[in-house]
Amino acid sequence: MNMLYDVIIVGLGAVGSATAYQLSATNKKVLGIDQFQPPHTLGSSHGDTRITRQAIGEGRHYVPLVLRSHQIWRELESKANIELFQxxxxxxxxxxxxxxxxxxxxxxxxxxxxxxxxxxxxxxxxxxxxxxxxxxxxxxxxxxxxxxxxxxGLLKPEKCIKTQLKLAKENGVELQLNQKVVSIEPNSNNDGVVVKTNTDTWEAESAIIAAGAWVSELLPESYKKFFxxxxxxxxxxxxxxxxxxxxxxxxxxxxxxxxxxxxxxxxxxxxxxxxxxxxxxxxxxxxxxxxxxxxxxxxxxxxxxxxxxxxxxxxxxxxxxxxxxxxxxxTPDYGFVLDTIPGHPQILVASPCSGHGFKHSATIGQILTELALNQKTDFDISAFSLSRFSL
Ligand SMILES: Cc1cc2nc3c(=O)[nH]c(=O)nc-3n(C[C@H](O)[C@H](O)[C@H](O)COP(=O)(O)OP(=O)(O)OC[C@H]3O[C@@H](n4cnc5c(N)ncnc54)[C@H](O)[C@@H]3O)c2cc1C
Missing domain, CATH: 3.30.9.10 (D-Amino Acid Oxidase, subunit A, domain 2)
Structure with a gap:
């Protein structure tokens, strides 16, 4: 199959915008799609502020994610000349x-x-x-x-999203806004993906589902119940x-x-x-x-x-x-999901919420980039697998 894109990101909120920004630093052809115009007030990333803290009481395995995110927020601030993290x-x-x-x-x-x-x-x-x-x-x-x-301290979520999308776009990521993805399917060889909205179809080497509270709509039936x-x-x-x-x-x-x-x-x-x-x-x-x-x-x-x-x-x-x-x-144990869909390594899913995902989102963008391009990351994401939930 002739792949049009290397990676398609579905959902451009906290996680999707961070992923678009990280992928824009590679020389890959990337498309980001959102059903609305992020930042918006219909998902999980509005309300002016989000807490960030480095010692994570939800579990020590989150600490490397937030520490790296703090570096990325500062990098974004200096690139875009804006205050994101106080x-x-x-x-x-x-x-x-x-x-x-x-x-x-x-x-x-x-x-x-x-x-x-x-x-x-x-x-x-x-x-x-x-x-x-x-x-x-x-x-x-x-x-x-x-x-x-x-x-x-505090992060300004709408500004974080806006800044990452702006930089991603300037670096060549294509954005399709106000387009709702209705399906993400493996291609016939199971070595790529076909992403459809009601009006368009795109093909890519891999896709990342970063759909926030809509995530279950895009997952295979057996995984929907975990979100x-x-x-x-x-x-x-x-x-x-x-x-x-x-x-x-x-x-x-x-x-x-x-x-x-x-x-x-x-x-x-x-x-x-x-x-x-x-x-x-x-x-x-x-x-x-x-x-x-x-x-x-x-x-x-x-x-x-x-x-x-x-x-x-x-x-x-x-x-x-x-x-x-x-x-x-x-999720059933309140933990994040950062994984591929079993049987389809070219389809990644990220659901970092349970009320504490924003602070980690910048690093999750980096992790998803590494997984999509190299199928591995140096961050320990073993606690975030989908297979920890029994079907
Ligand atoms: C009230 C509240 C307080 C919080 N406080 C904190 C806090 O203090 N600290 C902290 O770290 N975290 C906090 N969180 C959690 C954090 O905000 C979330 O984990 C994070 O914002 C989730 O980002 P996301 O990218 O998964 O979802 P979102 O930012 O909601 O993005 C999902 C995007 O996917 C798009 N989309 C969905 N389906 C489709 C489709 N089919 N086609 C196209 N686009 C689609 C949506 O339009 C949306 O733009 C809080 C959350 C809430 C709700």
């Missing part, structure tokens, strides 16, 4: 009762501290008194302990304290652990000035939805409930300035 520091804290699993990790705080020690990541373990002095943004019970990482989508909400509340106290110069990103997964909340400093509010997020993993059935509005009841829960711990006013709904894609 290292305002990161605080993870809670009492010893706040030990509900976080993204599948049963001892999130302990794993975080152990990973920091193992990888030599600068950090401090703080008692409640010290946190009270340093972080007056919170109400404390008196028994909290905390982990502070000065190199953690569920969960609606999550983000809220921007007016701060109680003077703006300066919640500005990135004085306020880190934070994760306040809970007794249940639903009690956990995370948040950011105020990045939009005095009247922009401070963004917080909560998580839920009991009510799954689909990209078509998700309710994209946040109700007044949800806002009220959130305020009640969070104002116990964070100094905010009962004034929600902005809200948004977003999607987590979650």
């Amino acid at each position: 290292a305002c520091g990161g605080l993870i804290f809670g009492t010893n009762l706040n030990n509900a699993p976080v993204h599948g990790s049963l001892s999130f705080l302990e794993v975080t501290v152990a990973a920091a020690k193992e990888f030599g990541i600068e950090h401090q373990v703080l008692d409640c008194q010290e946190m009270q002095k340093r972080y007056p943004q919170f109400h404390y019970q008196g028994t909290e302990i905390g982990y502070f990482e000065p190199g953690a 569920k989508a969960y609606r999550q909400i983000m809220l921007w509340f007016e701060q109680e304290l003077p703006y300066e106290t919640v500005s990135p110069e004085h306020c880190p990103i934070y994760i306040r652990l809970g007794e249940t997964a639903e009690e956990l909340f995370y948040g950011f400093p105020g990045i939009d000035g005095e009247h922009g509010g401070i963004k917080i997020g909560i998580e839920q993993f009991f009510d799954d939805c689909t990209v078509d059935t998700i309710d994209r509005n946040v109700s007044a009841d949800e806002i009220e409930q959130c305020f009640k829960q969070i104002s116990k711990h964070l100094k905010i006013k009962n004034n929600c300035i902005k809200s948004a709904a977003c999607l987590y894609t979650v």
Whole structure:
């Protein structure tokens, strides 16, 4: 078969844009396709900010990914002359009762501290008194302990995506936007792929499925059940304290652990000035939805409930300035998938979500590039195989 492209990337969100950027540094012919015009607000990568931290409480195997990503964000910043990553520091804290699993990790705080020690990541373990002095943004019970990482901070997801797509395009990657891929099939010799939208057909040596919450639509039937989508909400509340106290110069990103997964909340400093509010997020993993059935509005009841829960711990006013709904894609063990489709080494799939994928996405772009072109990578991705789930 006469291959038109070396690689086709399906989905140009966090992962797809990172892959397009990485592939653009090779001399390969690459096509990226998205059903919308990324960055957009219908997937998993909107809402102004994402947390990044280096010692990963979800598991030490994620640490090399985030460390490399931090290098790539800085490289992108200097190439595009834009700020993507603000290292305002990161605080993870809670009492010893706040030990509900976080993204599948049963001892999130302990794993975080152990990973920091193992990888030599600068950090401090703080008692409640010290946190009270340093972080007056919170109400404390008196028994909290905390982990502070000065190199953690926030990423600007829409800008990361836009920048990577812009550089990829400048380097020769072709982009087809507003085109929904309806099928990705191996060719008749099983040595290439045929990618179809309703109007076009393209052929390539390999394809990468980076479709976020839509991933199951493009997978063989037997794998669909391993990917569920969960609606999550983000809220921007007016701060109680003077703006300066919640500005990135004085306020880190934070994760306040809970007794249940639903009690956990995370948040950011105020990045939009005095009247922009401070963004917080909560998580839920009991009510799954689909990209078509998700309710994209946040109700007044949800806002009220959130305020009640969070104002116990964070100094905010009962004034929600902005809200948004977003999607987590979650696998049975909350881990990522970075693999080929069994029997079809030319079709790769990447699903790095469960609420913590953005920080790793730049490196995942590099890994997918290496896998697509060389069928191997130096990163250890054994924990992210599809075959860990039994069919
Ligand atoms: C509320 C919320 C908070 C989060 N907080 C954090 C955080 O603080 N830190 C962190 O590291 N991570 C966080 N995450 C997770 C992180 O944002 C995601 O892991 C990451 O953005 C997922 O990127 P993606 O490329 O897989 O999906 P997306 O960015 O959604 O991209 C998928 C793309 O595929 C396209 N597509 C899908 N199907 C097709 C098709 N058939 N044809 C063409 N195009 C298609 C879509 O249009 C979309 O553009 C959070 C997620 C949410 C929802």
